[in-house]
Amino acid sequence: MIWKTFLFLLLCFVSIAGISFPIVENPVHWYQYPMIKGLEENAKIIFFHVPTAWLTVVAFFMSTVYSIQYLRKKNLDDDAKSYTAAQLGIIFCILATVTGAIWAKFAWGSYWSWDPRQTSIFALLLIYGAWFALRSSIESEEKRASLSSVYSIIAFLTVPFFIFIMPRIMLGLHPGAESIEDGKVVQSASPVVDFKMNGNMLLIFFLSLIAFTILYFWMWRVGYKSLIYRDKILKQSSRG
Amino acid sequence: MEGFYKFLSNNSIFIVTFIVLIVWAGVFFYLNSIDKRIRQIEKENKGERNEK
Amino acid sequence: MHSKAFALFLKDFRSELRTRYAVNSLAMFILVAISVILFSIGQEKIPQSLTGGLFWVVIFFSAMSGLARAFVSEEERGTTLTLQLIASPSTIFTGKLLFNLILVFLMNIVIAVLYSALFDEFVIRSFYLFVLTFVLSNFGLAISSTIIAAIISKAGSKGTLYPVLSFPILLPLILTSVQLTSNCMVGTSFAESKVDLAVIVCYDVIMLTASYMLFDFIWKD
Numbered sequence: 001m002i003w004k005t006f007l008f009l010l011l012c013f014v015s016i017a018g019i020s021f022p023i024v025e026n027p028v029h030w031y032q033y034p035m036i037k038g039l040e041e042n043a044k045i046i047f048f049h050v051p052t053a054w055l056t057v058v059a060f061f062m063s064t065v066y067s068i069q070y071l072r073k074k075n076l077d078d079d080a081k082s083y084t085a086a087q088l089g090i091i092f093c094i095l096a097t098v099t100g101a102i103w104a105k106f107a108w109g110s111y112w113s114w115d116p117r118q119t120s121i122f123a124l125l126l127i128y129g130a131w132f133a134l135r136s137s138i139e140s141e142e143k144r145a146s147l148s149s150v151y152s153i154i155a156f157l158t159v160p161f162f163i164f165i166m167p168r169i170m171l172g173l174h175p176g177a178e179s180i181e182d183g184k185v186v187q188s189a190s191p192v193v194d195f196k197m198n199g200n201m202l203l204i205f206f207l208s209l210i211a212f213t214i215l216y217f218w219m220w221r222v223g224y225k226s227l228i229y230r231d232k233i234l235k236q237s238s239r240g
Numbered sequence: 241m242e243g244f245y246k247f248l249s250n251n252s253i254f255i256v257t258f259i260v261l262i263v264w265a266g267v268f269f270y271l272n273s274i275d276k277r278i279r280q281i282e283k284e285n286k287g288e289r290n291e292k
Numbered sequence: 293m294h295s296k297a298f299a300l301f302l303k304d305f306r307s308e309l310r311t312r313y314a315v316n317s318l319a320m321f322i323l324v325a326i327s328v329i330l331f332s333i334g335q336e337k338i339p340q341s342l343t344g345g346l347f348w349v350v351i352f353f354s355a356m357s358g359l360a361r362a363f364v365s366e367e368e369r370g371t372t373l374t375l376q377l378i379a380s381p382s383t384i385f386t387g388k389l390l391f392n393l394i395l396v397f398l399m400n401i402v403i404a405v406l407y408s409a410l411f412d413e414f415v416i417r418s419f420y421l422f423v424l425t426f427v428l429s430n431f432g433l434a435i436s437s438t439i440i441a442a443i444i445s446k447a448g449s450k451g452t453l454y455p456v457l458s459f460p461i462l463l464p465l466i467l468t469s470v471q472l473t474s475n476c477m478v479g480t481s482f483a484e485s486k487v488d489l490a491v492i493v494c495y496d497v498i499m500l501t502a503s504y505m506l507f508d509f510i511w512k513d
Binding site for chain 2: 004007008011012015016019020218219222225226229232233
Binding site: 071123129133134137143149150151168 | 439443446447453456457459460461463464467468471487488491494495498499502503506509510
């Protein structure tokens with residue numbers, strides 16, 4: 001169980017470093033972050049907000065992969081895996097949306113402004129919501145598994161469209177985002193044009209990404225195993 | 241003690257850090273306990289299968 | 293296979309002519325939706341770009357009310373098993389898709405005519421571009437709503453779930469169509485909006501292939 005200790009210490013370090021390291025004009029020591037004009041302290045959200053958004057996408061992708069797997073092999077364990085991935089996905093999706101909205105209040109002045117990525121995560125939230133609504137309406141296990149697999153594959157197919165369409169329709173506000181107007185790529189309309197991380201900021205960012213990903217896989221494994229064993233025990237007790 | 245309070249009120253970010261650490265520790269130990277219980281059930285299941 | 297699909301379509305068409313359930317409810321829904329918008333606008337002058345968006349709102353909600361019936365009717369009458377015996381899944385899907393296509397085109401032409409008659413601001417400058425957008429999005433709408441209707445027919449709560457499931461799937465299509473409609477009202481040329489048209493074509497093709505591939509799994513269980 002070395003990796004658990006490692007994960008624990010890593011996330012402890014990331015949260016201490018991500019929240020409390022100072023931001024200074026000219027970073028000298030390794031623990032200092034550079035000042036980003038227009039963001040200042042707000043820039044620290046990147047250590048926590050971006051990993052949650054990333055995990056939302058990973059969870060959605062995994063849920064679809066196991067849906068395909070279920071349709072091919074008709075093994076209910078795959079459905080449990082897909083279901084757990086989606087459950088975690090909706091948790092991280094809500095986290096990403098809420099943290100993003102609170103941050104946006106301070107950085108852009110309003111909680112919600114229909115920026116391309118905000119709209120995309122909203123669409124993801126809708127898909128997850130619809131998926132769970134569909135699952136809760138079906139009682140038979142096999143039917144529920146196959147119907148929700150089909151729906152999650154169809155929903156997954158719409159995601160590339162969002163990625164492609166959104167920047168064409170609305171202006172990007174996220175730091176580093178670009179918008180396409182009249183076929184030309186223009187810089188984002190956000191107050192933060194120049195978003196550059198220095199070495200240690202990047203390092204902590206990637207450490208945070210790694211730590212959150214490990215955490216996600218751990219949670220996912222615990223989740224699907226408990227689902228599978230619950231079903232097994234229920235079946236055993238009903239048999240006698 | 242007085243100085244400590246002053247330090248905290250000037251650097252309230254440390255309180256935030258502290259709360260985040262507590263939340264993370266809570267999540268971690270909760271997950272760990274579930275993981276342990278699942279491992280136990282896994283073992284019992286295997287044992288039963290061997291008996292049959 | 294084609295003749296079978298066509299026969300299935302004819303059967304739906306005839307039973308529709310007999311009861312006129314879908315057509316009646318669709319017509320009433322279109323009237324209600326448009327009049328609600330008209331009432332809420334009142335004497336106000338609304339900006340031109342807004343009318344394009346509202347046009348697609350009316351289409352979306354009318355589609356939600358009328359198109360869910362495609363497979364539910366078979367489940368209610370208990371004819372699903374018979375259908376499974378006489379035809380392959382793709383044939384059944386083709387038949388249902390044909391019927392929904394006719395329904396969508398009928399509905400949207402009525403909406404377009406009524407809408408342009410009732411809203412003075414709804415002026416289409418580049419007509420052919422609008423017709424192309426209209427046809428392509430109708431195909432997309434029909435395809436997506438047919439596959440969702442198939443999912444719904446097997447699920448428990450049939451009526452309420454339909455808009456919930458369809459909205460995320462239709463969202464890219466509706467967003468692009470709204471964009472293209474506002475382009476049409478400004479009067480842009482074909483060349484400028486060909487990327488958006490390509491997006492809709494891609495959507496139609498992807499949804500069509502995915503529906504044919506996945507329909508087997510919905511139908512056979």
